[in-house]
Amino acid sequence: MRTGASIGRSLGPKLWDDFFKGSRLACARLITLVENFPESVPEIRDKLIPRQKGAIRVGITGPPGVGKSTVTAALARRAVKAGHTVGIIAVDPTSPFTGGAFLGDRVRMQSLIGDPHIFIRSMASRDGHGGLSPSTPYVADVFDAFGMDRIFIETVGVGQAELDVLTCADLIVLVLQPATGDIIQALKAGIIEAADLLLINKSDLSGTESLLESFRFLFEISARPKAIAAPPVLTASALHNKGLDEVYKEVEQLIHGHVESGRIREKKRLRLEGEMKSSVLQDLWGRFSALTNAPEEMRTAAEDLLKNGRSPYPFIRNLCARITMEIRDERTNRKDHG
């Protein structure tokens, strides 16, 4: 893979040396490269992956305003106390980590920011659609190779955004709060079925009991595969520092259980296979569309088909056949001229 000259310079042996010696500045630089130069990701990951120790990636997700950042901060503090080093990736645009929230929240985060065992990275949601930036899993790779063994990924929304988290997290914590309709949306989005732990935050508010009751009812009627037990439901008040010890303990127990059962390894394998498939497809498309000038052809064909009210399938079949032939001809030509 080629990388631009400026990236080549930044990615010199000095950066790697500093990074593996534990320089936080080098870590931050590497993350910036991963975020801004997708074409440098393979080169970077070639170096990172052999140094990774299999950090556990915990997705913290839920609707805006339920206190995900406070929960994340509380879990991070407890993890550090237990001897872990922690990476936090905040994709939520309203997160105090990303500077989008009230001053009070941001002040509460200050203690974390100074902690040498915690590394916080705020990420823009690049596509502007609330989803995770495509580089999120690679930022987690950087943290992993840097030596973090617990990586918290905080993301917002109820819907597809959480499903993005699912594909890059080993464990999902869904945070809700009482007396909102969010449970309905989370249900629709398929998040509750995927969550490993349900946390009702702000349990000092009224409505907690009835939300707990809804969950009990839900799991009775749930379409969850029998092999997967209903997830634990805990209550906490992160703001008043109540119940968080239990939440942290439960998270660590779940991690332990899923490591033992091989479930986390299975998730990592499926992620890797998905990555392979999309890389191969992207590569094939890049080469074949260059050979056949496909993008321009598709544009012309689309205009023509729309104008004349014709079906796209004959064109699609023809394009597929020609792509195959072009590859063959490319080889023949090379033989002839080589």
Place this chain on the structure above:
Amino acid sequence: MRTGASIGRSLGPKLWDDFFKGSRLACARLITLVENFPESVPEIRDKLIPRQKGAIRVGITGPPGVGKSTVTAALARRAVKAGHTVGIIAVDPTSPFTGGAFLGDRVRMQSLIGDPHIFIRSMASRDGHGGLSPSTPYVADVFDAFGMDRIFIETVGVGQAELDVLTCADLIVLVLQPATGDIIQALKAGIIEAADLLLINKSDLSGTESLLESFRFLFEISARPKAIAAPPVLTASALHNKGLDEVYKEVEQLIHGHVESGRIREKKRLRLEGEMKSSVLQDLWGRFSALTNAPEEMRTAAEDLLKNGRSPYPFIRNLCARITMEIRDERTNRKDHG
């Protein structure tokens, strides 16, 4: 494209004959085939597309509970009155069209169900993730070829689901209601930027003025491209039948404007190009992965790479190269044996 024997029988000349003669039963059957047998879609669309007259597809979207179905019904009634024939596709699982809502709502829909100028189809959200079923645009194709010239697609959620609508609708109406935080979520999901019309329903509730004020502020600071004007913001109370005439008029004016400016044609072209690309990729992947036994290989490689902490890129590059070679060899072999 092959289709199963049973589909082959269902898709006989009689069905097509009935369909083009205007049989609602044949239309319903065709939709069922499109929904349940994706492999029959190309054969069906080959017949549909030449008969399509370019129906306008209007996406009605917004959070649960804002009254999207009532708005949809109101617009449908007015469209019929103005001489249009209307197709309604309801993907929202809580929609009264799909039977998921309160009895009162469903009763209000009864008048529509009996109308010969309106065809309603409820669709399950197949993946269970709140998104549109992948067959939604093809159901719209059936309606279009059946002679509907206004197709309303009602979908729920604030987030990725609406973005799905964007890709299959010519015009987007975003429905919100006062005094909820939905505007924040819609903003994050990038929906407001994509909406052609913003409708504040339930305008009899308090908070309407401040929501209008938020929109005004929003459009002042908006990152919307300069070429695209801020969308009109209307208020209505669908339940009390207030303001809907204005909404319908505005929708028709927008349709007229976007047809004139070529924007709708541009959207249709981009959709078609996207469809071509993903069809080609799917076809290539199907054939190449069969040639190289790629899925099994990827699984073994993923296990191996994870165990030994190695980067996937050498494997990916190797697989891409071998896929190309296999295609070439396939041709050589055919020449040798043919």
